[in-house]
Amino acid sequence: MSKRKENFMAATRLMALHIVRGRSLSSSLKERMDYTENDLKTEEKKYISTYGCDIETADEEFLLSHQQYHNSVRDIRKKEIIAYQIRQSFKPGEITPDKANEIGYELAMRFTKGKYAFTVCTHTDKAHIHNHIIFNAISIDGTKKFRDFYFSGIALRRISDILCLENGLSVIKPAPYKERKSQGRYSRKGHFTDKRLEFLKDIEAKLHEGKGKGYVTWARRFNAKQMAKTVLFLQDHKISSYEELRKITDERSGRLQELKDSMKEKEALLSENKKRQQAIIDYSKNRSVFESYKESGYSKKFYAEHESELLLYKAAEEVYKSVPKGQKLNMQKLRDEYGHILEEKKKEFLEYVQLNKDMHEYMIAKKNLEMLYQMDADKNEKEGRDKRTRNSHSENVL
Incomplete structure (x- = not known):
């Protein structure tokens, strides 16, 4: 042949x-x-x-x-x-x-x-x-x-x-x-000579072992169809060991957390930017109402009639006071800054969505391998216990 x-x-x-x-x-x-x-x-x-x-x-x-x-x-x-x-x-x-x-x-x-x-x-x-x-x-x-x-x-x-x-x-x-x-x-x-395929071959061998006496138990705990897809996933992504798979998942998990934190920070910046833009509008729109209120000698009647406008003005004034010394609120500058932050956040979101989608497949593969190797470890541990029991029995007989 x-x-x-x-x-x-x-x-x-x-x-x-x-x-x-x-x-x-x-x-x-x-x-x-x-x-x-x-x-x-x-x-x-x-x-x-x-x-x-x-x-x-x-x-x-x-x-x-x-x-x-x-x-x-x-x-x-x-x-x-x-x-x-x-x-x-x-x-x-x-x-x-x-x-x-x-x-x-x-x-x-x-x-x-x-x-x-x-x-x-x-x-x-x-x-x-x-x-x-x-x-x-x-x-x-x-x-x-x-x-x-x-x-x-x-x-x-x-x-x-x-x-x-x-x-x-x-x-x-x-x-x-x-x-x-x-x-x-x-x-x-x-x-089946390179490291990656030896790894896949080892996985297949462990699956074959499951076809023996303990196959029924194995089948209840493990989805054979899912494992088949996992082996192909590892092959397609050129992953040569469990350690390499774990490293990839850890790196991707870290990157996902970085993106989440960064998007959260940018969301806060966007919120503050929007608040300042609104403050400029409210301050400009209600300045004349406040001047009239001041000219009225802070009349209670005038305040009651223009309460909403005066509250908006007061809130806008507080925003102006919160701006660090030497800085001025500029509408065009704020809008440009808002657009830049929003664009960066969108890019991060797209990366997050793609990473999160791929991460799901990586985590399934990792979980399946951990289950497979845990079964192998349990088997070895049981064989070790049986061997020690047999040896102990032999010593007692002697």
Whole structure:
């Protein structure tokens, strides 16, 4: 067996199936399905599952949806895409055909969201078990066509990785662009040699341990789907250890607190600035009322008639008195200062929102790892206690 196959892990590929040149839509679709449903490859159709169609008439049911779509929406075009094929391969010896077919079905269901009929044929004729999933390009109700979106292959791989991790299977790390360019779409060379991947491999190993005797207890305390997402999160963010993850979360927590404190200070500055601007307005607007009040000899009757204006003037006067000596209140200067502080606060708020959003994912990953490693520590502690008990018992016997 070649080195390439020894390193083979769960991998996916999405392909569009077109009308074969010189053939009809019907014959093009039947030829592709006949290959995937081959009795020798599927052990006489033992490992086949379907959704929205029957395996014996799948090609005809696909065609009915095509006819409905082309009759009501648009005619058949040149190089018409009739269906899409997903290939999903697994590491040799790691999975049974039944389980592979089950995972393939779930992959197709999550990717198509149950809107397109599909067949899942698991082939066992190679060293590595693999799925051929064909889903119709036309929706089950015949009203729309599947649109292959940008990075659809990456989205497909991510769903497959999550499913594999949920089921304790190996996943493959996408090669750097430079390697892919020279060695093909997916390089499998040395994926588990660097520190970061050894860390991820250690996490996967601990998840596999959970599949033993204590799996039921583990499953109640731990969400396998969430852990699968955590492993991919660590991989995507190139985090190589728990210590590195904790350092990142601590730094981000510190930065979030700095931003909160800074925004709070700026809010106070904005409030004081606004207060001074209002003081200028109130002082100017009610100065004449106060002068009239003073000329009246501080008449109680005049005060009663102009109480609100005089109170505003008095409050404005107190603000003027609070300004440090040598400084004067200037409306234009205050407005410019207000705009500058507000702009800085907005920038900090945007940074805070983004950091807080990312922080949620980092904290989930940190919490999941802490739970995982705590379980490992509890296990080691229990084994240590059992060993000490056995040794003590042996000494008593002697």
